[in-house]
Amino acid sequence: MATCSGDLAPLLGPNATAAADYICNKFSDSSFAVDNTYLLFSAYLVFSMQLGFAMLCAGSVRAKNTMNIMLTNVLDAAIGGLFYYLFGFAFAFGSPSNGFIGRHHFALRSIPNSSPIDYSNFLYQWAFAIAAAGITSGSIAERTQFVAYLIYSSFLTGFVYPVVSHWFWATDGWGSAFRPDDFLFGSGVIDFAGSGVVHIVGGVAGLWGALIEGPRIGRFDHSGRSVALRGHSATLVVLGTFMLWFGWYGFNPGSFNRISPFYTSGNYYGQWSAVGRTAVTTTLAGCTAALTTLFGKRILTGHWNVTDVCNGLLGGFAAITAGCSVVEPWAAIICGFVAALVLIGCNKLAEKVKYDDPLEAAQLHGGCGAWGVIFTALFASEKYVREVYPSRPVRYGLFMGGGGRLLAAHVIQILVIVGWVSVTMGTLFYILHKFKLLRISAEDELAGMDLTRHGGLAYVYHDEDENESQKQRTEMRKIESHPTPPQV
């Protein structure tokens, strides 16, 4: 902490360099402890979003595919853990490197170091990577072969997502706002917690998967009209939504990584206040989106629908994620309001083009995420941008009088992400499709994947099935996996 010692030494007297060093080292240790506490618990919160995804997905599919979708969610985390450890983190943050991809710290080699990248940073970024994979698994639910799932999930968390996060979040990335110099449009992209980097990536990947697979059987009837295939449990949807909301307090405010830097020392004002503000903007955007969806859907369908409200809420969160740290609370309300309309519009559009996404993941994360990136370029406040991104030339929101350079950078961000994910993931899904590895057979789809692939249904509420199988003296899990055995 050279600055601290340099400041303090002359104050203490001419010969007090050692004393100043000593005191400043203690301060630096103290803020490392606080910042790591903050970052680790934020990482745990982000991890808890995986539980949220699992429950949200489980509740949104039909009972016969519950085991399948939950397994994919558990494996997102598990596969992500290994692949992000082996090379994902290195691709994303292995500096020094070029603007396109990182190339150090494979398998966490020479971590911790003075960059400073510590284990807690890895853990935090891993939790983000698996969130992106979780988004995609929702889009292709109920009709995808399990092997295809294993392949795309590894590829997404191990390569596609890390590269994007390198571009916009690493100090070397070509679009990053943390570069030492040579910013994109003299501005760089402000995607604070990843409306673009996480949500658009996950959403566009899901979009291609779902497009190439086509809709689920029965989703559009013979005359082409849309038939809702309701999820089997609204309770799980609400549970998942609340867990995601809870975890989002790690996702957005946690993206500061550190809480102890001050803006004006000895005063009440520092990064801790910005962290609090970020939590508030996040809350307000989600709340507004939920209420907008409530009344919007009431007008459109005549129902007060809780699952729609949950999706609206999440759309608001996905949108505010890019700008959460640099906008005023009142702007967050605008962000949430528009996000809800964007989601409703995207859903209408999806229905019209016969696009089937069981969790509305492409619409929600792709659509609202893109709106969030644009929103940041319109409403980022000068004061907050200056504080949160101190090393970067101050370019802020168009509507706040900051000119169009930030907006230009953000439009480029959206285009580049959509292009990159389409090229990589679109190609991958297409190859899987050609090799007949993507979609399950029609019989499997009608029977449900739990019966055919995952050893039985998720629920056994009534005992008879079981007693029957006992009577038949069956072996471990062979017949039991057919609770209504065809031979009877």
Add this chain to the structure above:
Amino acid sequence: MATCSGDLAPLLGPNATAAADYICNKFSDSSFAVDNTYLLFSAYLVFSMQLGFAMLCAGSVRAKNTMNIMLTNVLDAAIGGLFYYLFGFAFAFGSPSNGFIGRHHFALRSIPNSSPIDYSNFLYQWAFAIAAAGITSGSIAERTQFVAYLIYSSFLTGFVYPVVSHWFWATDGWGSAFRPDDFLFGSGVIDFAGSGVVHIVGGVAGLWGALIEGPRIGRFDHSGRSVALRGHSATLVVLGTFMLWFGWYGFNPGSFNRISPFYTSGNYYGQWSAVGRTAVTTTLAGCTAALTTLFGKRILTGHWNVTDVCNGLLGGFAAITAGCSVVEPWAAIICGFVAALVLIGCNKLAEKVKYDDPLEAAQLHGGCGAWGVIFTALFASEKYVREVYPSRPVRYGLFMGGGGRLLAAHVIQILVIVGWVSVTMGTLFYILHKFKLLRISAEDELAGMDLTRHGGLAYVYHDEDENESQKQRTEMRKIESHPTPPQV
């Protein structure tokens, strides 16, 4: 940090004012970072109680009203977010103001400031406000029109609750223990985390709502005997209870707002220890209440009943909330023991007077909350009161030798809260009742609100319903909302 500099400057030598300032500013920054980390994560925990409420409520109602009750819980948080942001927080903590209501910081204007109120304080208080609304929604579950719900929830979180919290928690409040002078009965009210401010408010509001609506159809049979309308899922009740328990560790210990103040410097002893003690008293009160309920109910009904144990546990928490920071751990055991008896007694009484509260919310939060307020006045320990409320004249528990002034103040608190909530919320419910906006029709109630208002049942465990509705080539969610279609 004037004190710190003033203390340190002479120690460092005659010309070291600048050095002392510098060092003390660093310390002050450091404690801001720690305290905000502490407060924010506590706020996240309190927010997770909303998930707990949602699951507890969902499990405690019949399957046909699950969508309805979960929607109210999601909207508590969403409506609360907007209204508490716009004026609730200003009414509660907008100082300087009068003893009755705050009047600054509307829409978080001039936050953060040196009061110091920061964004994290808003977030924490918002999480409290939505908890109060959540309590009330339990009492009037399964029979209330959705519009009535929207109205009372906004009114409660936007006005009724903020005013009460201003009285007892703001530095200006007439009953507050944080006043600069002129304390109520020379003592002020010690309602540390809100047995009165949160739980009695929520409970009494629910009481009036449920009283004016009357019991659910079938709750009392023709001969007037009580018939239990069992909730549809004990699993959800347990899930909700554990989430509430988890969140209560933010609610009670978090109410210190800061963890870094020391009581004896350079020693192991400071507010961090008091925070830990608060978590322990909270735990012990809940555990004791759970065990008391277990054996009490076993004697009364012959069953070991898990949902009753869960309610008893929550009753213990609601009771310890007022005194958690100022009582000894052994006193918390007494608190929990009596709270369980109070709850059992209130439930007996409710049955006798044919009062129907699907979640026992009025009994639990109103009854046990009131006991908690009294308990604090009896058992508050001198040492802890001195430490936790240093600026207030030391009046402590009657049974600990502290005299009756604290008890008098607490009795006044209960009376005033009951009066205020009855006048405001009672009147509101009565007006809604007169305008026929309060209760749903008997047909709707028998069919369940999910079918008639919320677009279908929460659960679709078996596929046939769905396939059937597909065969009928129905449009989006029209017939599907009737899983057992009457036309067949």
Add this chain to the structure above:
Amino acid sequence: MASCSADLASLLGGNATGAADYICNKFTDSAYAVDNTYLLFSAYLVFSMQLGFAMLCAGSVRAKNTMNIMLTNVLDAATGGLFYYLFGFAFAFGASSNGFIGHNNFSLGSTPSSLLDYSNFLYQWAFAIAAAGITSGSIAERTQFVSYLIYSSFLTGFVYPVVSHWFWSGDGWASALRTDNDFLFGSGVIDFAGSGVVHVVGGVAGLWGALIEGPRIGRFDHSGRSVALRGHSATLVVLGTFMLWFGWYGFNPGSFNKISSIYTSGNYYGQWSAVGRTAVTTTLAGCTAALTTLFGKRILTGHWNVTDVCNGLLGGFAAITSGCSVVEPWAAIICGFVAALVLIGCNKLAEKLKFDDPLEAAQLHGGCGAWGVLFTGLFASKKYVREVYSTRPVHYGLFMGGGGRLLAAQIIQILVIVGWVSVTMGTLFYILHKLGLLRISADDEMAGMDLTRHGGLAYVYHDEDATPKQDIQMGKIDSYPTPPQV
């Protein structure tokens, strides 16, 4: 913080003792605030594992016993809270005392002290109830509720605290934190977060309970073949597993108790980094075990099974718990891989021996926990052992070149724990069995305990049952959704 004051006073000049004290006191206060924040939130996370256990257990049993198993999980926490407060914590950490059992600080007397604060009690309580939660899984679906209350109190109040005293307190005979130099084999046991102290204890207790009770009716058919009695909800299993995973971030990294200690001052390097590394090793072990189980089970049974994957994941966590703070991340991958194989092996063995454990708790926590203790003796890294256990002679993993002393101590740990828990809990279960208090009647078991003991089934999805046509009183007939009189 005597050293801080002494260091700083000499730097500031001869007359600055007062200033040095003042500044150092501020630093101490600051560190206490940070460390307590860290420890308390870790304790809350560990507590959330109780929710995980409840949901995991509920999902793994049949619908007719759901109320029963959830009640036991709620009561683990509640009885644990009282008994651990009254004497458990005193037995475990009541310094100063002998190597076998603590005998101070009953009912949190003389707390806070410079060594133990309320936050330590809360953290240890959350551990104690986890051990009881493990055991309740093994004996699920067939145990009388009264015997459950008895063993749970005994386990959290006495058996577990004594074990944790041995290995974790400054007085324990095998502890690596001893204050004198009399370490077991000159090494002491490195069981950082309790693969042995928590998981082997819970698993062995469950093993004896389940052995003495015998398998559930229908678990093995007349010809002796194994019949799976599937749990009623895989969703709850996944929910529980994720909550346990979430909570494990309090369990393992939280076991440092403090985050602000420095290893090299003024640098980026201190205990906060070790805490982060611990979270990473924990994650990697679990992830590897999950993937190993996925492919292993696919080969063995032909299914991609989510509940098996969840169990594998938890097995990986149980195994890494012992060494999480002292092994390299790559070693954690080995730990998880072997843990998954251990679990599969133990399950095969259990089936062969007709041992019935509804949650595989004895296999998972006992088997993988024991592997974890050995793993630490093999792979503990010299550098990390030196940092994390700074007062102890540096004996580290056999495969890392540290010699066999640590491994010897770890083997002794397993043997002693198995012996102690068998003697205490085995005897207790046997006595309950002899008194006819352990197992429920066959009729009750077939009907399900929820109907017969707990006032009705957990689920009422269809309304007809609940309608009051039959003019019944409060919860009497209601508790029979398929009333026999019809």
